[in-house]
Amino acid sequence: MAGILDGKAALVTGGGSGIGRATAIAMAREGARVAVSDLSKDGIEETVALVNAAGGQSIAIQGDVTDEAAVANMVARTVSAFGRIDCAFNNAGVAGRSVGPPGQRIHELTQPTVAKMFSVNLMGVFLCLKYEIAQMLKQGGGGAIVNTASIAGLIGLATSAHYVATKHGVVGLTKSAAVEYAQDGIRVNCVNPGYIKTPMTKETMDERYDEIMAKVPVRRLGVPEEIAEAVVWMCSDKASFMTGASHVVDGGYTAA
Ligand code: NAP
Numbered sequence: 001m002a003g004i005l006d007g008k009a010a011l012v013t014g015g016g017s018g019i020g021r022a023t024a025i026a027m028a029r030e031g032a033r034v035a036v037s038d039l040s041k042d043g044i045e046e047t048v049a050l051v052n053a054a055g056g057q058s059i060a061i062q063g064d065v066t067d068e069a070a071v072a073n074m075v076a077r078t079v080s081a082f083g084r085i086d087c088a089f090n091n092a093g094v095a096g097r098s099v100g101p102p103g104q105r106i107h108e109l110t111q112p113t114v115a116k117m118f119s120v121n122l123m124g125v126f127l128c129l130k131y132e133i134a135q136m137l138k139q140g141g142g143g144a145i146v147n148t149a150s151i152a153g154l155i156g157l158a159t160s161a162h163y164v165a166t167k168h169g170v171v172g173l174t175k176s177a178a179v180e181y182a183q184d185g186i187r188v189n190c191v192n193p194g195y196i197k198t199p200m201t202k203e204t205m206d207e208r209y210d211e212i213m214a215k216v217p218v219r220r221l222g223v224p225e226e227i228a229e230a231v232v233w234m235c236s237d238k239a240s241f242m243t244g245a246s247h248v249v250d251g252g253y254t255a256a
Contacts, residue, residue, distance in 0.1 A: 003031030004236040009082035011035045011074060013065055013128060014092030016043020018198030019148065021050070022224035023089050026232045028056025032087065035078040037061040039092075065092045065124030075131040084139045087235040090128040091148040094120045095200050096163050102204075106161045114162045121166035122173075129177055133186060142185025144235045147174050149190040151250050167192075171246050178244030187243040189234045194250025197221040217252030 010027050014020035016038030024034045028051040036051070036058055038044045044060040051058040059081050063070035078085050096102055099120075100113030125147050136143035152160060153167035170190055177188040195201060195212055205212070205221065213219050230249050233239055248254055 003029065004238055005087065005232065006031035008032045008086035008235070009035075009078065009084050010087040010089065010235065011037065011078045011085055011132065012089045012091060013037045013074070013124070014148070015047050015089075016040045018200060019193065019196060019224045019227045020089065020091045021047045022228040023091065023231045024058065025051055025054065025056075026225065026228040027087070027089075027235070028054065028058060030232055030236070032056075032235075033082045034058040035061055035074070035081065037063050037065075037074045037092075039064055065090075065128060066119045068127055071124075071127040071131050074128075075135050079135060079139075085132055085135050086141075086143050088128065088132045088143070088145045089148070089231055089235070090125045090132075090145065092120065092124055093148060093166075093200075095204075096160055097203060098200075099162070103159050105159055109162060117162040117166055118169075121163070122169040125170050125173055129173060129188070133177065133181060136186050137181075137184055142187070144239070145177070145186065145188045146231050146234050147188070147190040149174070149192045149246060151192055151194050151248065151254050153190065153192055154246065154248070154254055174246070175244045182243055187234075187239070189239070189242055189245045189247060191227060191231055191234065192246050192248045192250065192254075193222065193227045194248075194253040195221050196227060197223055215253060215256065216250075217256050220251065222249065222251055 010032045012024045015036035048060045099116040149170040150167040152164045153171040174190040
């Protein structure tokens with residue numbers, strides 16, 4: 001049966017773990033050739049092995065999304081392997097615990113902590129958009145980009161102001177890119193996951209599972225595959241009229 005991404009070439013950042021890995025696998029299942037990028041060499045090699053073992057075609061590109069030259073290289077290497085980029089999933093990100101002590105309110109956050117958060121979650125998405133869009137304009141024929149925002153891109157969360165600010169920023173970048181490049185056939189959307197079972201949420205869930213689940217109408221964590229399916233669809237031509245959207249996949253969290 002034909003896949004909904006047949007013939008397309010895709011780039012996934014944060015592809016060595018969690019949501020990015022599940023999405024790389026789902027994209028390949030739907031027929032895309034996938035360039036998998038991440039900080040961690042082991043993570044991307046594992047994802048590439050999983051994709052290729054399932055009959056897909058993928059390559060690993062190690063790189064830091066905060067480094068402009070590395071982002072330019074991710075795009076260049078994808079094009080040199082697959083000839084073009086039709087879809088991109090700008091998903092690499094960090095949570096509060098990766099950049100500083102957890103549980104801090106605004107008056108306790110330090111500038112280096114906040115700067116690190118902004119650099120990965122916001123500047124990283126900006127740099128990816130810049131180089132992916134430049135390539136899509138150069139090759140012609142449009143494209144589809146999905147950025148990973150969060151429910152934190154739509155609501156406030158206590159002790160996560162820096163994370164929330166970056167994810168609201170991702171929603172804004174997504175809307176502006178959608179408006180700027182609609183004329184070129186490039187669609188740009190974001191996915192807004194709720195709480196998903198990945199390495200990023202492990203410690204928080206170990207400590208606060210019951211408190212958080214009390215706010216989730218479906219009363220469970222999502223799994224990365226449930227985000228991947230939404231991203232694959234947004235990258236496909238089936239979503240041809242969708243651009244500038246924030247697509248919430250959160251078990252009802254923001255509806256409650
Ligand atoms: P994850 O399993 O930790 O995956 C995130 C990946 O991004 C990791 O492999 C990480 O590498 C990589 N990364 C971090 N900094 C990077 C950098 N500077 N350059 C390149 N790669 C970098 O977490 P996840 O839950 O799948 O998160 C994926 C995205 O979903 C993030 O943007 C996150 O904010 C968002 N999100 C997650 C949830 C959730 O509940 N899990 C909810 C809403 C939104 P290292 O591990 O080597 O640092």
